[in-house]
Structures are given as structure tokens and as C-alpha cells.
Amino acid sequence: MNDEQFALFLHAQQNQQEQILQILKLLVPAACNTTAKSVTNDSFTKHDTDNKISIIKHFNMDKYNPDTFRIDDYIDFFENKCKILDIDNSDLQKDLLLNLLTPEIFHELKVALTPDFDIATYSEICNKLLDLYRIKTTRYRALTEFWNCTREQNETMEHYANRLKGLSRDCGYTNDFLERQLRDRFDTGLNHPDLETDLKQKWPDLVQMVDGIPREVTFQQIFTISQSREQAEQDTPRTSIKKKNRSKTKTVPLHQNTTRKLNPMHCLRCGKKERHSLSQCSAKDHMCKECNTKAHFESCCIKSGRAYISYSEGSRKSIKKITRPHKSSTSSSSSISNNKEESDDEVICSVLGTRKRECKQIDVRINDIPCTMDWDPGSAYSIINTTLWKKLGSPSLQPAPKLKAYGNTNLKTKGITKVTVEVDGLQKLLPVVVMKNAKPMLFGLHWSEVFEMEFPKPVYSIKTSTPMTLKQILDKHVQLFDGKLGKVNNYYVNIHVKPEAEPIHLPARPIKFSMKKNIERELDRLISEGIVEKVDPNITPIEWATPTVNILKSTGEIRICGDYRTTLNPVLIKHLHPVPIFDQLRQNLANESD
Numbered sequence: 064m065n066d067e068q069f070a071l072f073l074h075a076q077q078n079q080q081e082q083i084l085q086i087l088k089l090l091v092p093a094a095c096n097t098t099a100k101s102v103t104n105d106s107f108t109k110h111d112t113d114n115k116i117s118i119i120k121h122f123n124m125d126k127y128n129p130d131t132f133r134i135d136d137y138i139d140f141f142e143n144k145c146k147i148l149d150i151d152n153s154d155l156q157k158d159l160l161l162n163l164l165t166p167e168i169f170h171e172l173k174v175a176l177t178p179d180f181d182i183a184t185y186s187e188i189c190n191k192l193l194d195l196y197r198i199k200t201t202r203y204r205a206l207t208e209f210w211n212c213t214r215e216q217n218e219t220m221e222h223y224a225n226r227l228k229g230l231s232r233d234c235g236y237t238n239d240f241l242e243r244q245l246r247d248r249f250d251t252g253l254n255h256p257d258l259e260t261d262l263k264q265k266w267p268d269l270v271q272m273v274d275g276i277p278r279e280v281t282f283q284q285i286f287t288i289s290q291s292r293e294q295a296e297q298d299t300p301r302t303s304i305k306k307k308n309r310s311k312t313k314t315v316p317l318h319q320n321t322t323r324k325l326n327p328m329h330c331l332r333c334g335k336k337e338r339h340s341l342s343q344c345s346a347k348d349h350m351c352k353e354c355n356t357k358a359h360f361e362s363c364c365i366k367s368g369r370a371y372i373s374y375s376e377g378s379r380k381s382i383k384k385i386t387r388p389h390k391s392s393t394s395s396s397s398s399i400s401n402n403k404e405e406s407d408d409e410v411i412c413s414v415l416g417t418r419k420r421e422c423k424q425i426d427v428r429i430n431d432i433p434c435t436m437d438w439d440p441g442s443a444y445s446i447i448n449t450t451l452w453k454k455l456g457s458p459s460l461q462p463a464p465k466l467k468a469y470g471n472t473n474l475k476t477k478g479i480t481k482v483t484v485e486v487d488g489l490q491k492l493l494p495v496v497v498m499k500n501a502k503p504m505l506f507g508l509h510w511s512e513v514f515e516m517e518f519p520k521p522v523y524s525i526k527t528s529t530p531m532t533l534k535q536i537l538d539k540h541v542q543l544f545d546g547k548l549g550k551v552n553n554y555y556v557n558i559h560v561k562p563e564a565e566p567i568h569l570p571a572r573p574i575k576f577s578m579k580k581n582i583e584r585e586l587d588r589l590i591s592e593g594i595v596e597k598v599d600p601n602i603t604p605i606e607w608a609t610p611t612v613n614i615l616k617s618t619g620e621i622r623i624c625g626d627y628r629t630t631l632n633p634v635l636i637k638h639l640h641p642v643p644i645f646d647q648l649r650q651n652l653a654n655e656s657d
Contacts, residue, residue, distance in 0.1 A: 118148075118155065126163050134196040138189055157185040171195065205233035207567060209244075211633045213252035220289045224249060246282035249289075258292050323362045323370035331372070332359040373462070425506050428485040429495070430455045434504065440518060442507040444479075444496045451504065452497045455482060463496050469650075474498065486514050548592055564634035566606035574613060578621065582613055585621045607631065 124144060127137050141163070145156055161169065173180045175191055183191075209230045214223040227248055236244050246269070253259055262285065269280045329336050333346040341347050346360050353367035363370050422437045429447070432454055436445070444466065452458075460478025468474055477497045484493050491513050511518070537544060574582060589595045598605060609630040614622040643651075 118150065118159070122148075122159055122162075124163055126165055127168060128165075129168075129196050133198065134192055138192070153185040157183075157188060160185065160188060168196075200233045202233065202235050205230065205235075206565075209234050210248060210563075210565075211629065212248065213633070214254040216254065220253075220286065220293050223252075224286055227252075242282050243279070246280065246285060249282060250285050253289065255289075255292075258289060261292075262288070325363060325365075325370050325372045327372055331365075332363060334360065334363050334370075422503075424503075425486065427506065429482050431483075431485075436506040437503040438511070438516075439505045440508045440511050440516070442505045443509065444505075445493070445507040445510045446496045446498055446501045446505045448501040448504060449477060449497060449499050452477075452480075458482070460497060466496065484510065489514060548594060550593070558631070559636040560631070560634045561636060567630040568605065568608040569610055569630060570608075572610045578613060578615065581615075581619070581621045582623065585623055589623065 122144075124141065127134070141160060142156075145151075145159070150156060150159070164172065172188065172191060172195070175195060176183050176187070179187075209227070212227055212230055214220075224245075227245055231241060231245060234241075234244070250259075250262060250269075265288075266280045270277050271280055272278075323334065325331055325334065326336075328338070330338055330344060332341070332344045335345075341358065344358070346363070347358050349360060350357050351359055351361055351364050351367075353361050353364040353369055356364075356366065361367075361369060365371060422439070424435050425438050427434055427436050429451070432451070434447075434451055436447075444464075458480045460480050463476040463479040466474040466476060475498070477499060479494055479496050481492055481494050484491050484495075491510075493510055493513060542549065586595070590597055607630065610626050612624045612626050614624065616622060
């Protein structure tokens with residue numbers, strides 16, 4: 064190849080390279096754009112996925128539990144939370160809701176939506192959950208629960224009102240009628256006699272005059288007054304307690320302000336109920352920070368005043384053990400005779416009745432101050448009044464045991480102290496209870512035993528002027544011993560119910576197969592004795608019906624009782640003059656003249 068040919072070859076190669084460079088310049092930007100678009104799309108897809116996972120992971124809400132939440136309330140709460148977090152994507156809402164279901168509920172929902180579970184929308188899942196778990200309540204049942212709803216003893220007015228509103232959702236009430244029904248049920252179910260009386264006095268017909276025009280009282284008005292009354296009653300006890308504490312600062316002992324009352328029958332080192340030795344006590348190596356003494360806890364420290372020993376329980380137990388009166392060989396010269404009253408084994412102080420009675424008195428010197436006391440061995444403690452207590456120099460008082468008078472009436476005491484008692488030259492240091500209005504003062508059982516008083520002789524038999532044999536008594540009262548139930552003749556009992564009450568018919572409860580024969584036998588006995596009557600529903604319509612409670616006795620027999628708590632009791636009109644109880648009748652008979 065000569066020089067000319069070589070030059071042509073180089074020129075051709077150069078032209079070819081320039082063409083290749085031009086083609087590459089055109090291809091590189093297009094390839095770069097395609098790569099950039101691909102990278103951008105992949106980044107967006109990955110960002111959306113990460114965002115969805117983050118929302119599901121940080122979406123804090125309790126899982127659905129049918130025993131705790133109503134499904135409609137739960138879905139409303141879920142949608143409200145999605146609204147707050149700005150989650151409006153239905154697919155994401157669907158995934159979040161499914162994530163809040165337990166495995167059992169998720170499986171039941173999946174089976175219910177088969178074969179369209181995978182393509183089901185959020186709305187379809189919500190509707191299916193409502194169908195599965197919404198409480199299906201008939202209107203009759205809703206009305207019964209609404210009109211039987213009353214406020215509990217410690218329930219707030221606001222909680223009671225909200226509970227009524229919740230029960231009214233299935234009653235079918237609308238607009239103004241719902242407002243009126245809520246007002247009537249709230250007003251009549253307050254379970255607060257004083258407040259109900261005030262409301263009846265203020266609005267006897269639930270009508271008020273506004274600019275000369277009669278208008279019905281609203282639910283909100285009654286609710287506002289009830290809340291105000293509730294707040295006032297909550298504030299009142301705090302003030303009274305403060306006044307009570309201030310008035311008692313002079314006589315209350317130091318240990319009254321402590322936080323621990325120790326029983327002498329328990330361990331005084333650790334406070335446990337089981338008595339044990341020091342080696343077994345958990346406080347044997349403990350150093351008390353109150354008194355710097357070893358072998359007891361701070362809460363049981365008597366020396367520092369953190370605790371005190373109460374002997375009331377021990378005193379009661381010792382008194383309960385006394386079953387036979389102690390008689391002395393030497394009779395006292397004090398004028399003492401038989402007492403007509405008997406005492407139980409409990410700590411009971413006698414109370415004087417209104418009628419006059421004979422009671423023997425004892426001349427006593429207490430701390431060298433003479434006084435006269437009624438001898439009452441039926442009282443476990445001797446009692447003096449505050450007037451005599453002040454004459455004695457107002458000795459320091461300790462907490463007194465709880466005393467009860469005849470009829471289980473609690474007595475208010477100021478405290479208990481020890482005094483020097485002298486009877487017929489014999490002196491003893493004895494405890495005495497101080498009461499404000501103790502008239503007369505009582506010389507009780509404890510003092511009587513210490514001074515060895517001669518107790519009245521017990522009566523073991525009563526002789527009648529006309530002796531009767533056992534057969535005569537049984538023949539005279541044969542109806543009491545025939546084993547049958549007695550009847551009240553010529554008297555009918557009327558049960559009054561509220562005018563707005565609707566009859567309630569509840570089905571019978573299932574019973575155990577092993578008790579069926581015994582229940583049938585007991586029903587036959589009740590029918591044969593005329594206690595209950597068999598009714599044929601095909602002949603006589605039954606409007607009221609309540610289930611029975613069948614109680615198995617230890618003898619194998621059955622006691623059948625009617626459960627009227629959910630049927631008749633809520634709609635009964637209470638009787639203003641109930642039948643007196645046995646204790647009231649006995650008290651009235653005791654006050655009658657012989």
C-alpha cells in the first residue's frame with residue numbers, strides 16, 4: 064500500500080468514527096431518561112409500601128372483643144380515628160380493620176364472606192361484621208330494659224343519664240317523644256327519695272309557666288338540678304368531718320390519729336393474725352426507725368404512737384364466756400334485790416323505757432365523790448354521765464368499745480377510763496364508760512362480779528294456776544302441729560302496680576334432669592295444699608309470668624321460690640305503712656301495762 068492509499072484509508076476510518084460518535088450522542092440521552100424514569104417509579108412504589116407498613120404498625124387501637132365493645136360503637140370509633148389520622152384510602156382502612164380482629168373473628172368473617180373475601184370492600188366487611196356481632200334486641204326487650212333501668216346506689220347522675228340514652232337506641236323513640244321518655248324514666252328512676260320529693264314539689268305536673276304559657280319541663284332541666292344536688296351532697300360531708308375533728312381535739316387520745324389498731328390476740332410485732340414466737344416472726348431482725356428498737360415494724364410501733372392496742376375484742380370474748388353468775392359467800396350490805404331483766408351474752412347496755420319500773424340502786428363513791436347508780440347486771444359495762452366525769456377532774460379517755468342498746472341501737476360514747484370505785488369500804492380500780500346523757504348511771508356486770516354481788520336466782524319453771532297436760536295443749540292447738548301450712552281467712556291481699564306498667568312474661572329457666580322429679584313432687588304438694596294454683600294457658604290468658612328459683616335443701620327436698628326481681632318488683636307501688644317486724648311488736652308489748 065503506497066502513501067496515497069494509506070491516506071485514503073485513514074480518512075475513511077475517521078469519517079466512520081465521527082458517524083459512530085453522532086449515533087452515540089443521540090442514543091445516550093434517551094437511555095438516561097429511560098433509566099431515570101425506571102428508578103423514579105421504583106422509588107415511589109417502595110415509598111408507598113413503606114408508608115403503608117408504618118401506618119399499620121403504629122396504628123394504636125385495642126383489638127375488637129365482643130364481650131367488651133359493641134360492634135357498631137367500635138366501627139364508629141375506628142372511623143373517627145382514621146379521620147383524625149387523615150386515612151381516607153378504603154383499601155388501607157380495610158387492612159387496618161382486619162388487623163384489629165382476633166384470629167377467631169377473622170376466621171369467622173372469612174368464612175362468612177367466602178368466596179368473595181379477597182375482593183370484598185371495606186363497606187362490605189363492616190356490614191358483615193355488623194350482621195355477625197351486632198346485638199339483636201327486640202323492641203319489646205329494649206322497652207323492658209329501658210323502663211326497668213334505675214340508678215344504682217353509688218352511680219353518678221351523668222352515668223345514669225348516659226346509660227338511659229344507650230338503652231333508648233333500640234326503643235324506636237324519635238325526636239320530641241324520645242326527649243319526653245328520657246325525662247320520665249330519669250325522673251322516676253333516680254333512687255333518691257329526697258331529690259324525687261323536691262322535684263315533685265317543684266313540678267307536680269311536669270309543667271312550668273314561661274311568659275304565661277304552660278310548657279313541659281325538659282329532660283335537661285331535671286338533669287341539671289340532679290347534678291347540682293349531687294355536687295352539693297358530695298361537698299357537705301367534707302365540711303362536717305372537719306368540724307367534727309376540730310370539736311374532738313381536746314378529748315381524743317394520741318393514738319386516735321394513728322393508722323394501726325392492734326388486736327391483742329394477734330402478733331404485736333408484725334401485725335399478722337397468727338400468734339407465733341419471736342423466732343418465727345418476720346420482724347425479729349427489723350430495726351424500727353420510729354423508736355430505734357429492734358424486733359417490730361414501724362406500723363406496729365406503740366412507743367412512737369404509730370399503733371395502739373385495742374382490748375375491745377378481748378373484753379367481748381371474756382364476757383361471752385360468762386354463762387353462770389358468780390355468787391359470793393358473803394352478801395353485800397347494799398340494798399340489792401332481783402332485777403327483772405335478763406341480758407344476752409353480747410355487749411349490750413340497758414335502755415330505760417317510758418313506763419315506770421322498780422330498780423334497785425347502789426350508793427357508790429367514785430374517786431371519793433359520792434353518787435347513786437342503778438344496779439343493772441344486764442349491762443356489760445358500768446356507765447357514768449359527762450357531768451360526773453367533769454367532777455372527777457375529766458380524766459383522759461380511751462376509745463370505748465361499741466355498745467348497743469336493746470333492739471341493736473348503737474350508743475354514742477365519749478370514751479372509757481379507769482376510776483377508783485368504793486362500795487361498802489372496798490376499793491377497786493375499774494374501767495367505766497362515759498356517755499353524754501347517761502340517765503340513770505349504771506352499775507354493770509363487770510363491777511358486780513368484782514365486788515361479788517349476789518345475783519338473782521334463775522327461774523327454771525313457771526307454775527300456772529290452771530295446770531294443763533300436754534295432750535290438752537296439743538288438742539287445743541291441733542292446727543299448729545298437723546304439719547300443714549296455715550291460712551288467713553276472710554282477707555284478700557291486693558298488689559298495686561304503677562299505671563304505666565306493662566305485663567312481663569318470662570319463660571321458665573332450664574333445670575337439671577336430676578332435680579326434675581323432686582321439683583314436680585314439690586309442685587304437686589304446693590297444689591294439693593292450695594298454696595299455688597295450676598293455670599291452663601289455653602283457657603286463661605297469662606299476662607304476667609316469672610321464672611322460679613329451685614333451691615336444693617340438705618335433706619334432698621326442693622324449695623321453690625318465685626324470682627320477681629325483673630318482673631313484678633320494679634313496677635310495684637311501695638306501701639306507706641308496712642307490716643311491723645317482730646322486734647317492733649315485742650317492744651310495743653313490753654311497754655304495755657300488766
